[in-house]
Amino acid sequence: MKIPISLQINGEMYQVQVPVQKTLLAVLREDLALTGTKNGCDSGECGACTVLMDGRPVNSCLILAVDAVGKQITTIEGIGGIAELDPIQEALVAHGAIQCGYCTPGLVMTAKALLDSNPHPTETEVREGIAGNLCRCTGYVKVVEAIMDVSRH
Amino acid sequence: MQELNYWEPGNLLEAVSLLSNLGEKGRPLAGGTDLLVKMKQGPANWNGIVNLKGLTELKGIAFDGQTITIGALTRVSDMMADSWVGLHFPILVEAARSLGTPQIRNIATIGGNLCNASPAADVALVFLIYEARLHIMGPKGARKVPVQEFYTGPGQTVLEPGEILTAVEMDVPPLNSKGVFVKHGKRKSHEIALVNVAVLITPQPGTKLIARARIAVGAVASTQLRLREAEESLSQTVVTADVLERAAELAEAAVNPIDDVRSTAAYRRQMVRVLTKRALQKAWGGER
Numbered sequence: 292m293k294i295p296i297s298l299q300i301n302g303e304m305y306q307v308q309v310p311v312q313k314t315l316l317a318v319l320r321e322d323l324a325l326t327g328t329k330n331g332c333d334s335g336e337c338g339a340c341t342v343l344m345d346g347r348p349v350n351s352c353l354i355l356a357v358d359a360v361g362k363q364i365t366t367i368e369g370i371g372g373i374a375e376l377d378p379i380q381e382a383l384v385a386h387g388a389i390q391c392g393y394c395t396p397g398l399v400m401t402a403k404a405l406l407d408s409n410p411h412p413t414e415t416e417v418r419e420g421i422a423g424n425l426c427r428c429t430g431y432v433k434v435v436e437a438i439m440d441v442s443r444h
Numbered sequence: 445m446q447e448l449n450y451w452e453p454g455n456l457l458e459a460v461s462l463l464s465n466l467g468e469k470g471r472p473l474a475g476g477t478d479l480l481v482k483m484k485q486g487p488a489n490w491n492g493i494v495n496l497k498g499l500t501e502l503k504g505i506a507f508d509g510q511t512i513t514i515g516a517l518t519r520v521s522d523m524m525a526d527s528w529v530g531l532h533f534p535i536l537v538e539a540a541r542s543l544g545t546p547q548i549r550n551i552a553t554i555g556g557n558l559c560n561a562s563p564a565a566d567v568a569l570v571f572l573i574y575e576a577r578l579h580i581m582g583p584k585g586a587r588k589v590p591v592q593e594f595y596t597g598p599g600q601t602v603l604e605p606g607e608i609l610t611a612v613e614m615d616v617p618p619l620n621s622k623g624v625f626v627k628h629g630k631r632k633s634h635e636i637a638l639v640n641v642a643v644l645i646t647p648q649p650g651t652k653l654i655a656r657a658r659i660a661v662g663a664v665a666s667t668q669l670r671l672r673e674a675e676e677s678l679s680q681t682v683v684t685a686d687v688l689e690r691a692a693e694l695a696e697a698a699v700n701p702i703d704d705v706r707s708t709a710a711y712r713r714q715m716v717r718v719l720t721k722r723a724l725q726k727a728w729g730g731e732r
Contacts, residue, residue, distance in 0.1 A: 292447055292448070292449065292450070294450060310447075310448070311447075311448040311449070311450040311493060312448050312483060314480070333484065334481050334484065335477055335480075335481065335544070335545075335547070335548055336634070338545065338547060341547055344550070347521070347550040348546060348547050348550060349547050349550050349551050350477075350545075350547045350548065350551065352480075353476060353477050353480045353481070353548070353551055354476065354480075354551065355473070355476065355480065355493075355495075357450060357495070358473065358476065358495060358497065401546070401547070419541075419546075419633070420546060422545055422546065422632075422633035422634060423544070423545025423546050423547045423548065423633075423634060
């Protein structure tokens with residue numbers, strides 16, 4: 292059974308036909324070619340698939356596409372690009388907080404939601420805020436420094 | 445994976461009727477943070493999902509000055525941000541902070557944490573010491589069940605086919621009460637508890653006596669437990685190190701943990717004693 296749905300992603304409406312069990316993550320990557328959102332563990336552990344739903348970070352691998360109807364979804368493609376990076380992306384680059392880069396889109400989305408709701412977080416708040424984004428390269432120190440740097444500007 | 449059927453009922457009665465017709469073949473979808481993981485793990489004995497998101501009557505938090513009612517579809521992060529919950533039920537917020545990750549707390553619901561019936565659940569444990577009452581609607585009508593009578597085993601509750609948890613209701617505890625939630629795991633975030641403990645102590649005003657103590661432990665039996673004997677041992681007593689040690693020993697004697705990938709039964713049993721004593725000490729707050 293495929294269900295026709297409309298999803299609002301990065302301000303645009305997309306019409307797709309999806310099986311019930313297909314996740315928002317799979318629709319983003321496979322149907323809409325929005326491959327900036329990464330598939331890591333596919334079970335809500337790693338945060339690589341983080342997108343914003345009505346402004347809040349969520350694991351897109353734990354949300355059925357049919358359940359995302361009526362929500363405003365923002366992906367990494369919606370907040371910056373090579374021509375004009377988001378300040379969070381600029382800070383991650385400047386601080387060397389990117390190595391393999393696989394966790395980066397998810398981290399950027401989480402950091403954006405954090406700073407949107409709390410523009411001047413403490414370091415503890417930053418660390419708690421990104422607790423759902425695993426990074427196996429950086430050890431988090433540079434990531435935390437980058438987010439703190441953005442919060443000071 | 446087999447074909448799944450899908451429904452989005454527009455009201456509670458429609459959802460109850462759908463789920464009671466589906467029986468074991470149907471599953472209600474709230475946040476989905478547990479349901480989707482199970483769905484991905486392979487063939488299940490169910491093939492239909494009933495999405496509860498259209499049931500506005502299951503959303504929101506209401507407070508009348510004495511009793512708070514939390515809709516079952518309330519997201520964990522929304523409960524944490526509620527000012528009445530923060531003021532009168534602070535350890536509920538503390539336990540919620542240790543549930544999953546920020547992303548999961550933005551999806552997962554209070555009703556889901558209860559109905560998933562994990563013996564290790566953090567938020568559900570705290571409902572035990574606040575003596576929450578669960579509102580349930582089903583094909584035979586509405587009923588209320590005390591949370592301590594809700595669980596029948598790991599992943600098992602008293603919910604019958606077609607029954608839906610609609611809300612959780614709790615009375616504000618005496619204002620001088622002090623609660624503590626302790627979670628023991630190998631890391632600080634995104635952890636399933638090896639042992640979790642929640643206590644609430646109500647002192648007898650103007651004395652050095654405990655009027656009433658409530659103790660609940662998780663991940664150390666087939667369901668979460670209230671430890672009545674340990675609680676009784678503290679009632680109307682003056683707090684001394686010996687009294688707390690005795691309560692902790694009674695707590696240890698009351699649990700029945702298992703060996704699993706996260707811990708051994710022996711370690712869990714020992715940690716119940718240590719953490720119960722530590723939680724009681726912290727809740728009492730030293731000399732008075």
